[in-house]
Amino acid sequence: MEIRFEKREVLKEKPTGALGFGKYETDYMFVMDYDDGKWHDARIVPYGPIEFDPASMVLHYAQETFEGMKAYKAKDGRVLLFRPEMNARRFINSNKRLSMPIIEEKDFIQAVEELVRVEKDWIPTGEGESLYIRPYMFATEKAIGVHPANSYKFIVICSPVGAYYPEGVNPVKIYVEDEYVRATVGGTGFTKCGGNYAGSLAAQVKAEELGYTQVLWLDGVHRKYVEEVGSMNVMFEVDNTIITAPTDGTVLPGVTRDSILHILRDWGYKVEEKHFAIDDLMKAGHDGSLQEAWGTGTAAVISPIGELYFKGDIVTINDFKTGELTQKIYDTLTGIQWGDLEDKYGWTYEVKVD
Numbered sequence: 001m002e003i004r005f006e007k008r009e010v011l012k013e014k015p016t017g018a019l020g021f022g023k024y025e026t027d028y029m030f031v032m033d034y035d036d037g038k039w040h041d042a043r044i045v046p047y048g049p050i051e052f053d054p055a056s057m058v059l060h061y062a063q064e065t066f067e068g069m070k071a072y073k074a075k076d077g078r079v080l081l082f083r084p085e086m087n088a089r090r091f092i093n094s095n096k097r098l099s100m101p102i103i104e105e106k107d108f109i110q111a112v113e114e115l116v117r118v119e120k121d122w123i124p125t126g127e128g129e130s131l132y133i134r135p136y137m138f139a140t141e142k143a144i145g146v147h148p149a150n151s152y153k154f155i156v157i158c159s160p161v162g163a164y165y166p167e168g169v170n171p172v173k174i175y176v177e178d179e180y181v182r183a184t185v186g187g188t189g190f191t192k193c194g195g196n197y198a199g200s201l202a203a204q205v206k207a208e209e210l211g212y213t214q215v216l217w218l219d220g221v222h223r224k225y226v227e228e229v230g231s232m233n234v235m236f237e238v239d240n241t242i243i244t245a246p247t248d249g250t251v252l253p254g255v256t257r258d259s260i261l262h263i264l265r266d267w268g269y270k271v272e273e274k275h276f277a278i279d280d281l282m283k284a285g286h287d288g289s290l291q292e293a294w295g296t297g298t299a300a301v302i303s304p305i306g307e308l309y310f311k312g313d314i315v316t317i318n319d320f321k322t323g324e325l326t327q328k329i330y331d332t333l334t335g336i337q338w339g340d341l342e343d344k345y346g347w348t349y350e351v352k353v354d
């Protein structure tokens with residue numbers, strides 16, 4: 001794929017101090033258009049507003065998909081991506097489900113890689129800092145009437161981000177949603193489409209009103225089996241076995257989830273991908289067999305879960321402290337991602353920056 005480069009006259013000031021998450025955008029963005037059955041005009045251009053028609057179909061029928069990944073600067077100066085092919089493949093699966101055009105794996109990676117190369121000086125180097133990368137696609141055809149659009153934009157933007165938890169890894173309080181559902185088999189739960197998140201906000205608001213930070217979703221049919229958290233997959237250590245929901249259509253197949261399951265199996269842990277009833281989880285919390293629990297996702301990497309709330313019943317996990325296994329997984333995965341530990345799995349992908 002040929003990518004045109006349009007230089008910016010004046011570069012932005014880089015932020016100083018705490019970066020937070022998603023607060024700053026870099027100097028450039030990657031843009032490509034789809035019309036008449038093909039992608040064209042791949043370009044890296046100055047970051048800025050884009051124009052599209054008020055009747056663009058995404059605004060009515062929500063054909064929009066996205067990805068989330070990071071670039072890391074290793075201590076020896078290498079610039080690393082983490083398993084970018086998994087994001088590329090998941091993006092293809094999301095786009096197929098939403099009847100949107102696909103971007104070939106190699107083109108997706110090339111777009112990300114070239115933008116990261118251009119923006120290499122934006123990759124922050126403080127402890128736990130990285131460059132968050134957000135590729136996304138949406139329907140631009142101007143039409144009213146439900147059908148798959150004929151034209152789309154694919155854009156990649158970047159944002160320097162700080163450690164998700166600047167004071168270190170700390171447990172979060174999770175609210176188990178018993179009214180709203182996020183996904184059902186046959187729906188779009190396995191995709192990363194904006195609509196999934198729009199539909200989840202009402203539960204998030206309920207959780208926050210009760211003092212909880214995140215929502216744990218139950219399955220959409222029985223409201224019984226544990227699925228995933230707002231933007232993370234979840235894992236529970238019960239009687240020395242790690243339990244997590246299977247990726248059979250309703251949960252997002254997380255890159256972090258896959259990596260952690262791999263590492264745990266490699267360490268000899270028994271891992272079960274199964275439908276786990278919320279009643280059994282709460283029972284395990286009360287009888288002490290629930291040892292640790294954590295969420296996995298690109299943004300926070302690993303998030304220990306310290307408390308669960310379900311219909312007024314509350315379970316505290318590991319005395320609301322980060323468990324030993326949770327910490328070990330966090331240290332191992334971040335060690336690989338930032339290039340501090342040997343990557344025996346071949347997961348890191350170096351972006352050559354001369």
Ligand SMILES: Cc1ncc(COP(=O)(O)O)c(C=O)c1O
Nearest residue numbers: 231232233252254255256297298
């Ligand atoms: C709903 C949902 N589940 C799980 C995840 C974790 O996926 P990953 O590990 O690929 O970031 C995310 C974040 O992308 C998410 O939005």
